[in-house]
Amino acid sequence: MKAAVIVFPGSNCDEDCRWALQHVCGVPTEMVWFRHRVPDDVDLIVLPGGFSYGDYLRAGALARFAPAMESVREAAEKGRLVLGICNGFQILVEAHLLPGVLLRNTCLQFLCKDVFLKTVRRDTPFTLGVPEVVRMPIAHGMGNYYIDTDGLKALQDNGQIVFQYCDHAGRVTAESNPNGSLDNIAGIVNRAGNVLGMMPHPERAAEDALGCHDGRYLLESAIRYLIKG
Amino acid sequence: MKGKVIVRLKSEVSDPQGMTIQQTVSKLGFEGVRKVRAGKFFEIELDAADRATAEKTLHGLCDRILANPIIEDYTFEIE
Numbered sequence: 001m002k003a004a005v006i007v008f009p010g011s012n013c014d015e016d017c018r019w020a021l022q023h024v025c026g027v028p029t030e031m032v033w034f035r036h037r038v039p040d041d042v043d044l045i046v047l048p049g050g051f052s053y054g055d056y057l058r059a060g061a062l063a064r065f066a067p068a069m070e071s072v073r074e075a076a077e078k079g080r081l082v083l084g085i086c087n088g089f090q091i092l093v094e095a096h097l098l099p100g101v102l103l104r105n106t107c108l109q110f111l112c113k114d115v116f117l118k119t120v121r122r123d124t125p126f127t128l129g130v131p132e133v134v135r136m137p138i139a140h141g142m143g144n145y146y147i148d149t150d151g152l153k154a155l156q157d158n159g160q161i162v163f164q165y166c167d168h169a170g171r172v173t174a175e176s177n178p179n180g181s182l183d184n185i186a187g188i189v190n191r192a193g194n195v196l197g198m199m200p201h202p203e204r205a206a207e208d209a210l211g212c213h214d215g216r217y218l219l220e221s222a223i224r225y226l227i228k229g
Numbered sequence: 230m231k232g233k234v235i236v237r238l239k240s241e242v243s244d245p246q247g248m249t250i251q252q253t254v255s256k257l258g259f260e261g262v263r264k265v266r267a268g269k270f271f272e273i274e275l276d277a278a279d280r281a282t283a284e285k286t287l288h289g290l291c292d293r294i295l296a297n298p299i300i301e302d303y304t305f306e307i308e
């Protein structure tokens with residue numbers, strides 16, 4: 001199998017993602033410049049964190065129109081795995097590959113800290129074998145997930161909420177919600193289950209040298225899913 | 230022609246930026262500032278044959294890029 005990381009102007013977690021995929025998980029990983037198409041033989045596409053196009057207009061709003069995104073959309077429609085992390089999540093919602101939008105954090109501050117996540121769905125391609133409570137860092141100013149009432153109900157009814165902010169014991173509480181996200185939402189999948197967007201950074205928690213390896217469970221889940229076919 | 234576009238958060242979307250501005254100006258002693266909503270303003274110079282063409286272009290721009298219909302509404306005027 002093969003992975004690709006899209007590099008937008010202003011991406012800054014692209015090398016971290018490659019490191020985690022290629023060196024930690026052992027998957028050949030190609031860097032794809034935003035002006036190019038993702039090659040057809042790529043099974044897993046990662047949209048990394050950062051500040052694509054300087055977050056101008058709205059985070060992810062301009063990256064959505066980058067040429068690479070057309071091939072990301074096609075890959076998603078073919079059922080290939082697409083993982084958007086942080087700014088990558090913002091790009092996926094702006095591109096309508098995932099529902100909703102990410103607003104400014106209610107505290108108005110850029111938050112850079114570890115959070116606990118409840119893995120609500122442990123049967124998606126990305127969360128097979130991911131423990132029920134994991135710890136990963138967040139680093140964002142616009143991670144406040146919002147969707148209208150009907151949209152939220154649809155997410156809940158369809159089981160699209162994959163990660164929720166929680167406390168160390170897995171309790172989803174108002175206090176453990178760092179940014180004001182509706183229903184403590186930290187990550188969602190599309191209805192088909194092959195496109196995941198999340199604000200926390202699994203690649204920054206992919207090996208013990210980084211202080212935590214919980215993110216590795218997620219990457220390895222996707223890889224195992226693809227290898228088993 | 231010039232298009233002046235205002236993009237606003239929908240009324241049901243909370244605006245922490247506006248709330249913080251309101252709190253700050255109240256602390257500074259400006260009385261009677263009950264509510265502040267922050268938005269975006271764009272001034273767009275257009276080469277358009279007529280007003281209808283300019284309107285069409287601006288609607289296209291707003292619908293596709295400048296506003297996110299999930300959270301924002303827009304209005305514009307043409308000079």
